[in-house]
Amino acid sequence: MSDNYKKSGVDIHKGYEVVEWIKKIVAQKFDTKLSNNIGSFGCIFDLSSLNYQKPVLVSGTDGVGTKLLLAIEANQHKTIGIDLVAMCVNDILTLGAKPLYFLDYIAVEKINLEIITDIITGIVDGCIQSNCTLLGGETAEMKDMYIKNHYDLAGFITGVVEKDKLIDYKKNVKENNKIIAINSSGIHSNGYSLVRKIFFKDHNYNYDHKFEELETNLITELLKPTKIYVDIISELQNQNFKINAMANITGGGFIENIPRVIPNGLSAKINKTKIKSQNIFKLMQRLGNISEDEMYNVFNMGVGFIIIADNEEAKKIANFINGFKDYKANIIGEIINNSKTKIELIND
Template sequence: MTYADAGVDISSGDRAKQRIKYLAQKTFTRNVLSEIGGFGGLFKLDTSKYQQPVLVSSADGVGTKLKVAFELGIHHTVGSDLVNHCVNDIAVQGAVPLFFLDYLATGLLDGVVTEKIVSGLADACRANGCALIGGETAQMPGFYSDGEYDLAGFIVGVVEKEKIITGANIQIGDVLIGLPSTGLHTNGYSLARKLFFEVAGYKAEQYVNALKEKAGAALMKTHRSYLNVIKKLTAGDYVNGMAHITGGGITENLPRILPKTISAVIDLGSWPVLPIFEHLRELGNVSQDEMQRTFNLGIGLIAVIPAEKFKRVKSMLERANEKFYVIGRTVKGDRKVIYQ
């Protein structure tokens, strides 16, 4: 018997890796010292740009949004979802991305699907100025159902030690501004899929009047990268803290950056909640508290701005045509989110 008899086609994997190599090389910067295919990716940190460089890392996945991708046969955008999610996670601490690695595991390797996924990864890496320097493509027959796969990503960025943003400088009276999301991003899909496909009985290709688009298209909106606007905020030393609103919503993510003696008051109605969230709430009669703990509700990033700098931030964002909403303020408290 051969490995192929057991379900692992090494030759097919090798062909896919050649295509991956081509796509990844298009993201390389001059700091990448290795080729795709080595045992480890090599990246030279340009220390001339930093006095005290600090590396910032993060890892994440796409979650059950992949189930929608499987059904629709859309595999390019999940790669972008993954990169943008990871970029945002380190950018809110002031870091710029350096390099990215992915982990793709499937039962039977499909070269066409693999290329679409990696193409999405590469496109997002280039857009964020990040090199895709390696990863792992695993064939695991019997572990995944036919046509299914899992996808995870690992990112490393850098920030000057004195410019790390942790939220420690947040003070009472700071202004909270929210930047809009494109949709669910990569969180809350287990509940969203249940409501759409089981409770409502929608098909992925079915047009939904309440959304003015097809069900699957609404769920597959790409997770937005906030790197460019974050760079503007950090360059002007405008922020005391930033929170990427992912799983757990504002309720659980904003307290991660608040000092122990400060809470955040969020003004409900201060931003337009996207139609998909209202429709999900109606479909499942979901409580407001559950919605706030599960979804981003239209706000993908919150920046905490000192009150005295707010006018400058407002002017800067308007000049850059960046849409934003004033959604609340910080008050004395015990690291909680208070909705009003």
């Protein structure tokens, strides 16, 4: 075969190596009775064996944003795939869906088998944490599109829920419902343009800088993978707790995400004194001289996921979460009548 394509920047043989390696790891890690499609034109998933009566499919897609730049510049790629899965999976959980399968898209300047292996290993880890399969994907080598050694990631998740168990916040959320916060693992994967500005543009810290406030060096803290909430949400569903609504605290922080599950005429009243923010958020606010309002509009502030439930049920849910693995939860607010704003942050 002619080397002209390779000279133009595309090494198809390395692409074949990537596909073969992914086939092997998928066969080792996932149930191929439900799916076995790596390398095919299309991806097949057998839904019939799962015994749903009226299944509704729920899909989502996302990326990792400029957190990728930190992984690339620090040459640490092993957990960025977890972030990719988490960003997609946590969104569909809010509708009551259980993840079924994940697809990835990896676009690179040049295929580096070691880096691709690290990325895929993280994606596989994220899928295992999410109890879903890696169904397929695409790896594209585009030398003219990307800076040397750079890459981009995108993910796509599909989950399933029984039609009568879809979580409909418009019907469920009522006045006096309580708002439960579940802890995040850190910054997760949002706000990294500001994160990078604070630490590396405005202050020029090294990646291995150690702050007294942090338990690890800076880059380890910043690359902590996004927490995946599948295990705790699935367990709450299995225990038949009544959940009125859920919100993933993703891009836009509290200010943009909680209102997405608040019906018209109601508002989420959040008591900020009840929120247990990790030190990384306090550090960024101090170094960046950022207002508290902006912090809550950019970052998760230590809360990765929100559940809204009736008063007594909320107490039971919070107690259950606090007894499950390393999760921490507490009630941080309530739903009130208010047609002027969907969210109100107070210090009380």
